[in-house]
Each structure stands twice: as C-alpha cells, then as structure tokens.
Amino acid sequence: MENKKTVETAIFNAIETVNQQLPKDRQLAKSNDTILIGENSPLDSVGVVNLIVAVEDNIQTAFGTSITLIEDAGSPDAQKPLRTIGNLIDYVCLLLEKKSSA
Numbered sequence: 001m002e003n004k005k006t007v008e009t010a011i012f013n014a015i016e017t018v019n020q021q022l023p024k025d026r027q028l029a030k031s032n033d034t035i036l037i038g039e040n041s042p043l044d045s046v047g048v049v050n051l052i053v054a055v056e057d058n059i060q061t062a063f064g065t066s067i068t069l070i071e072d073a074g075s076p077d078a079q080k081p082l083r084t085i086g087n088l089i090d091y092v093c094l095l096l097e098k099k100s101s102a
Contacts, residue, residue: 003093003096004089004093006062006063007059007062007089007092007093008089009062010055010058010059010061010092011055011058011088011092012030013054013058014051014054014055014058015028015051015054015085017050017054018047018050018051018054021050022042022043022047025042026042026043026047027042028042028043028085030085031085032084032085032086032089033084033085033086034084034085035083036048036051036082036084036085036088037082037083038083052069052070052082055092056068056069059092059096063096065096065099067092067095067096067099069081069088069091070082
C-alpha cells in the first residue's frame with residue numbers, strides 16, 4: 001500500500017510538470033478518473049509523451065529503478081494502462097511488483 005501512495009505521488013508530480021506546459025483549459029485534474037488517452041483526453045500526442053517521460057523519470061527517482069510504460073506501442077492493448085490516471089497508477093504498481101520479484 002505504501003508503494004501505491006509513492007507511485008500516486010510520483011504520477012501526480014508528473015502531472016504538475018506536464019500541466020505547466022498546457023493551457024489552463026487543457027490541464028489534467030489529479031483524479032483517478034481523469035482520462036489520459038483517447039476521446040475526452042485533454043492531451044495531444046506530445047502531451048502523452050511528455051507525461052510518460054515525466055512518470056518514468058519520477059519513478060526512477062522515487063524507487064531507484066527504471067520502468068518502461070510503453071514497450072509495444074503497436075499493440076492494441078498498449079493504451080489500456082494509460083487510459084486513466086487510476087489505470088496508470090495500477091499499471092506502474094504492477095510493473096514495480098514484477099521487477100521486485102524478478
């Protein structure tokens with residue numbers, strides 16, 4: 001549970017970084033239901049890439065290990081973990097769990 005809170009903080013900090021680059025009307029709310037990819041997302045493709053890089057950097061800093069959020073961008077399932085902030089938090093926790101048990 002502590003890891004999940006740390007992951008959430010890292011992701012919310014990444015959102016703050018990305019929001020600084022966005023106009024007020026396109027900024028992301030720090031809510032598990034906020035849509036990151038797809039219809040109704042305020043992010044364009046550059047915004048999504050910036051968020052991914054910021055999250056990966058923050059996770060590296062917080063946990064001392066690197067993760068890759070998009071390994072197979074051509075896969076139809078590649079966007080599911082990034083659909084909402086809640087999905088992203090759960091996915092990052094899963095990746096960290098896999099790394100620690102490997």
